[in-house]
Amino acid sequence: MPKIKQDKNGQTNSISQVRYGCALGAMHSVSAIPGAIPITHCGPGCVDKQYMSLSFYNGYQGGGYSGGAVPPSSNLQEKDVVFGGAKHLEQLIEASLKIMDADLFVVLNGCIPEIVGDDIGAVVARYQEKGVPIVSAETGGFKGNNFTGHEIVTEAIIEQFVDKYADKSKKQKGLINVWSELPFQNTFWRGDLTELKRILEGAGWQVNILFGYGSKGAAEWLTIPNAEFNLVVGPWLGLKTAKLLEKKYGQPYLHLPVLPIGAKQAGEFLRAIAAFAKENEVQTEAFIKQEEREYYYYLEYFTDFYAEYWWGLPAAYAVVSDAAYNLAINKFLVNQLGLIPAKQIITDHTPEKYQEAIREQYRQLAEDVSAEVEFVEDGYIVGELLRQQDYGHKPPVIFGTSWERDIVKELKGHIVEVSYPVSYDVVLNKTYIGYRGALTLLETIFTTAISKSA
Amino acid sequence: MPKKINLDIASVEQREQRLGTIIAWDGTTEDLHKQSSYELRGQRERGTGCGGNCRLCELQGPFTQGSVCSEQMVECQAGNVRDAVLIQHAPIGCGGGQVPYNNIYRNGLAMRGFPVENIRIINTNLLESDMVFGAADKLRQSIDDAYKRYQPQAIFVASSCATGIIGEDIESITDEKEAELGIPVIPMACEGFRSKHWSTGFDATQHGILRQIVRKNPTKKQEDLVNVINLWGSDVFSPMLAHLDLRVNYVVDLASVEELAQMSEAAATVGFCYTLSSYMAAALEQHFGVPEVKAPMPYGFAGTDAWLRELAKVTHREHLVEKFIQEEHARVKPKVEELKQKLKGVKGFVATGSAYAHGLIQVLRELEVEVDGSLTFHHDPVYDSGDQREDSLGHLNEHYGQVKNFHVSNRQQYQLYAFLQENQPDFLLIRHNGLAPLASRLGIPSAPLGDEHIAVGYDGIVNLGETILEILAHKKFHDDIKQHVKLPYKKWWLEQKDAYVLARHPELVKFDEEEYRAEQERKEAAHA
Numbered sequence: 001m002p003k004i005k006q007d008k009n010g011q012t013n014s015i016s017q018v019r020y021g022c023a024l025g026a027m028h029s030v031s032a033i034p035g036a037i038p039i040t041h042c043g044p045g046c047v048d049k050q051y052m053s054l055s056f057y058n059g060y061q062g063g064g065y066s067g068g069a070v071p072p073s074s075n076l077q078e079k080d081v082v083f084g085g086a087k088h089l090e091q092l093i094e095a096s097l098k099i100m101d102a103d104l105f106v107v108l109n110g111c112i113p114e115i116v117g118d119d120i121g122a123v124v125a126r127y128q129e130k131g132v133p134i135v136s137a138e139t140g141g142f143k144g145n146n147f148t149g150h151e152i153v154t155e156a157i158i159e160q161f162v163d164k165y166a167d168k169s170k171k172q173k174g175l176i177n178v179w180s181e182l183p184f185q186n187t188f189w190r191g192d193l194t195e196l197k198r199i200l201e202g203a204g205w206q207v208n209i210l211f212g213y214g215s216k217g218a219a220e221w222l223t224i225p226n227a228e229f230n231l232v233v234g235p236w237l238g239l240k241t242a243k244l245l246e247k248k249y250g251q252p253y254l255h256l257p258v259l260p261i262g263a264k265q266a267g268e269f270l271r272a273i274a275a276f277a278k279e280n281e282v283q284t285e286a287f288i289k290q291e292e293r294e295y296y297y298y299l300e301y302f303t304d305f306y307a308e309y310w311w312g313l314p315a316a317y318a319v320v321s322d323a324a325y326n327l328a329i330n331k332f333l334v335n336q337l338g339l340i341p342a343k344q345i346i347t348d349h350t351p352e353k354y355q356e357a358i359r360e361q362y363r364q365l366a367e368d369v370s371a372e373v374e375f376v377e378d379g380y381i382v383g384e385l386l387r388q389q390d391y392g393h394k395p396p397v398i399f400g401t402s403w404e405r406d407i408v409k410e411l412k413g414h415i416v417e418v419s420y421p422v423s424y425d426v427v428l429n430k431t432y433i434g435y436r437g438a439l440t441l442l443e444t445i446f447t448t449a450i451s452k453s454a
Numbered sequence: 455m456p457k458k459i460n461l462d463i464a465s466v467e468q469r470e471q472r473l474g475t476i477i478a479w480d481g482t483t484e485d486l487h488k489q490s491s492y493e494l495r496g497q498r499e500r501g502t503g504c505g506g507n508c509r510l511c512e513l514q515g516p517f518t519q520g521s522v523c524s525e526q527m528v529e530c531q532a533g534n535v536r537d538a539v540l541i542q543h544a545p546i547g548c549g550g551g552q553v554p555y556n557n558i559y560r561n562g563l564a565m566r567g568f569p570v571e572n573i574r575i576i577n578t579n580l581l582e583s584d585m586v587f588g589a590a591d592k593l594r595q596s597i598d599d600a601y602k603r604y605q606p607q608a609i610f611v612a613s614s615c616a617t618g619i620i621g622e623d624i625e626s627i628t629d630e631k632e633a634e635l636g637i638p639v640i641p642m643a644c645e646g647f648r649s650k651h652w653s654t655g656f657d658a659t660q661h662g663i664l665r666q667i668v669r670k671n672p673t674k675k676q677e678d679l680v681n682v683i684n685l686w687g688s689d690v691f692s693p694m695l696a697h698l699d700l701r702v703n704y705v706v707d708l709a710s711v712e713e714l715a716q717m718s719e720a721a722a723t724v725g726f727c728y729t730l731s732s733y734m735a736a737a738l739e740q741h742f743g744v745p746e747v748k749a750p751m752p753y754g755f756a757g758t759d760a761w762l763r764e765l766a767k768v769t770h771r772e773h774l775v776e777k778f779i780q781e782e783h784a785r786v787k788p789k790v791e792e793l794k795q796k797l798k799g800v801k802g803f804v805a806t807g808s809a810y811a812h813g814l815i816q817v818l819r820e821l822e823v824e825v826d827g828s829l830t831f832h833h834d835p836v837y838d839s840g841d842q843r844e845d846s847l848g849h850l851n852e853h854y855g856q857v858k859n860f861h862v863s864n865r866q867q868y869q870l871y872a873f874l875q876e877n878q879p880d881f882l883l884i885r886h887n888g889l890a891p892l893a894s895r896l897g898i899p900s901a902p903l904g905d906e907h908i909a910v911g912y913d914g915i916v917n918l919g920e921t922i923l924e925i926l927a928h929k930k931f932h933d934d935i936k937q938h939v940k941l942p943y944k945k946w947w948l949e950q951k952d953a954y955v956l957a958r959h960p961e962l963v964k965f966d967e968e969e970y971r972a973e974q975e976r977k978e979a980a981h982a
Contacts, residue, residue, distance in 0.1 A: 004595040013592045014599045015549060015577045017556075022547025037942060043615045043646035045523025046547060052887065053553035062891070065942050069867045069888025073520035076647050081619055095517035095956060095963040097970065099868060099947040111545055111616045112647060115585055130967045131974070141547030142580050142616060379572075380603055402556070406572050421553045 017379020017403040019347040022141035025050040026149030030106040031067035032183035034217035037102035041089045042110025044075035059187035059427030072096040076112045086118045103218040105134040114140025135160035168225040175206040175227045179238025183211045187422040191431030202287040203270045204280030225249045234324035236354040259328035262336045262438035263295045291435045316340045316391040320400035321419030322348035334365045341371035342389045383407045459737040464625045465643035466661035469654045473834045478513040479862035496840030515957035523646030527655025529555045532610035534707035539574045539600040544614030549577035562686025597631045607711035608638040618645035638666040651832040660734035672719045681723040683731035687907030697778040698771045718742040722768045728809035728837045736838035748843040753813035754820040756853045786912040793919035794822045803879035804828040812846040817909045819854040827859035827877035867892045869953035897936035899928040
């Protein structure tokens with residue numbers, strides 16, 4: 001008899017159809033910071049695996065300046081396992097400093113050095129002492145997934161780089177640090193963070209967005225301690241970092257679990273921030289008004305289609321994704337479109353302590369609408385749960401990953417790929433959040449639905 | 455006689471031990487051929503080196519970028535068997551491979567006309583406590599899950615760096631489960647750190663198939679069946695072999711377990727690339743009596759002619775082959791002439807796996823495309839059969855001339871920069887990711903040969919020529935992006951002419967605190 005526990009859905013230790021990377025996958029959080037380069041101390045295939053899955057076959061996001069085949073890697077061999085790889089890492093770091101042009105290096109380790117006990121912290125410390133902007137993050141793959149890895153990396157940069165070089169003496173009124181989507185894991189993070197920054201700035205804030213095009217890179221990270229407060233957007237990721245910063249720099253944080261999609265959520269979102277800080281109230285209202293004018297201009301024209309398209313539009317839906325997108329999309333579909341939620345499935349290995357608060361969010365998607373949510377990581381179980389659902393007389397829309405293509409075919413439904421891996425969408429700056437992203441999401445959903453008959 | 459392939463033990467012997475594989479080298483193809491001493495190595499017992507008569511020195515330096523591992527090659531082979539399941543006994547990071555290999559599997563199925571479906575790979579999800587206590591029960595559970603969910607005809611189990619280090623006894627569990635379930639449950643030793651080159655992963659899969667799936671004492675022979683060892687490429691072999699009244703048995707990717715089992719009934723085995731086919735083809739001959747077609751690979755007129763003739767000889771179809779060759783020459787030559795005109799003055803650079811690159815260079819030379827430089831990810835100085843007729847590099851040198859700037863570079867993008875400066879090609883032929891992005895930033899387009907059969911045979915010459923014309927047209931994109939990107943390499947590195955300078959002078963990278971500080975200050979001043 002197997003000694004492995006099964007949960008109520010039948011999930012064992014097995015994970016097929018993966019929906020997250022490993023802690024080392026957070027090397028993408030490094031390459032998402034303009035001018036930063038990850039140095040990886042791991043097996044020969046680790047970097048390629050994380051890149052090809054989290055970035056390439058996920059919206060074809062690409063490697064850019066410091067991802068893909070660029071990151072230095074020790075490609076550990078048998079001798080490193082037997083004799084330890086610390087010396088090898090030292091060589092690699094020295095060569096990287098000579099060859100690679102970066103404002104910040106982050107050394108991440110994989111399973112091998114973690115098991116054989118290479119002290120990467122000690123190796124890196126030698127260069128830190130000499131004034132090299134370099135930090136170490138222990139991201140052994142068996143330590144957790146890339147969400148965990150992201151927090152490890154973020155905190156390593158704060159502790160070992162920001163804290164060392166930042167001018168912590170003053171707070172800057174109106175400046176906020178934003179902790180939100182996981183770069184690259186969330187296929188649309190680039191466009192989303194741009195939209196998030198746009199609406200926050202529109203409402204009067206100065207924004208440290210920290211990742212992606214809108215970030216000023218390492219220099220921006222150095223202003224983290226100067227922010228008035230931290231804004232955590234999403235059900236759980238970033239809370240740990242915000243708590244660290246609260247303790248470290250006395251910064252309060254505001255946690256808004258719903259990543260805003262559409263005018264209703266975005267308005268609520270911006271007002272909540274102004275109310276929390278008791279600042280920018282006037283500008284927030286002015287901005288909301290201006291944005292709503294534009295948003296509802298388009299929505300008015302969309303109304304004709306939504307009101308009288310003859311050939312059937314989907315009604316029931318399920319979302320299979322990380323917690324942040326799952327809750328955000330549910331809120332939008334229920335409150336903006338009046339669609340009918342079936343069972344919702346969160347796949348990011350949300351730490352147990354946050355799960356109940358998330359369930360509570362689904363109990364009150366709207367005043368009169370609630371949904372059940374499951375936490376599942378094995379894609380096979382996802383498929384089983386989707387198959388067992390009752391979607392009424394019409395085929396559902398499944399907001400999920402490329403893995404759901406087979407089951408959607410079986411259900412004769414529609415698929416909108418919104419979560420890693422998104423292998424059948426090419427994504428540049430597309431966003432599904434805020435005011436503008438909501439309109440794009442509407443276009444995507446209904447283009448998918450009506451083009452199926454053609 | 456070279457040493458026989460050993461199928462008695464569960465772990466495959468690494469490529470570097472069997473063949474003397476290297477992953478870093480620099481010179482001309484003639485020098486490489488000389489230093490490889492194919493003939494001498496082929497005659498000797500494996501693992502004994504060259505008895506001092508050949509020198510093949512590797513250029514190992516202090517700097518490397520992320521490469522590829524054996525387990526990935528296991529995923530792209532064992533994971534692509536249509537009615538089997540692959541289990542990765544590994545932490546979740548190895549599971550990242552499920553995504554790219556699913557994409558490959560789905561595209562492969564579509565290319566070959568099979569219904570498209572998700573790949574079946576299960577990761578056992580090893581956690582920190584498993585590193586201390588082991589995870590035999592997790593493996594048992596995942597094998598049970600695989601069996602219950604998919605009713606597979608075989609279950610493959612891939613090891614990982616983590617299980618290799620903690621010493622998981624995978625073999626005893628697969629033995630136990632094979633007895634219990636009554637289907638092959640196949641352990642594969644493919645730890646990433648175990649071999650310096652990932653092509654050992656091909657061998658690990660093939661080793662498992664040879665040991666546990668291929669029918670040991672077939673009751674019948676299929677005298678018109680030819681094993682074609684390939685990946686997921688489009689079906690170019692069936693039409694070609696039909697002219698010789700032969701049928702194709704594609705293995706390993708997209709095959710069923712039964713198709714793998716019947717390999718021992720076939721009349722012959724061929725491949726499109728000795729890097730991939732070397733191990734299984736040699737073992738099928740040595741252990742199952744299925745002859746390997748020992749010939750140059752089917753690239754270009756000379757290669758394809760020789761390959762077809764040898765295949766005809768082995769399968770007793772000499773009477774059919776000459777007519778076919780003649781007809782094909784007559785049909786394809788005018789098209790090739792036309793392409794030669796269009797490709798006049800164009801210079802190419804090949805950056806692919808080892809034997810495959812030799813074949814591609816042949817086709818480029820056939821099209822009169824200039825090839826001064828190329829790289830391969832590794833180099834096998836000899837293949838498993840030890841037979842000189844398979845000496846693909848020797849064949850290239852002899853029939854198509856040498857390549858003067860030839861590099862062995864295991865997907866090292868930082869080195870590619872110098873190679874491209876040296877050779878100034880108009881395009882690259884690539885497989886595997888990671889190199890084309892740099893070429894693109896330098897204004898050079900690449901043709902990614904996702905369908906590995908594109909250049910095979912007579913039609914392959916035309917296909918490749920047309921593909922090159924298409925990607926040359928992309929140059930507008932690459933020239934544009936070139937103007938708008940900054941490379942992540944420092945000026946000092948970009949000025950180096952020798953891509954292997956760090957291997958020859960590792961002291962160059964010694965950290966100099968003062969120099970580093972001065973550089974930082976200059977950078978800050980420039981920012982301000």
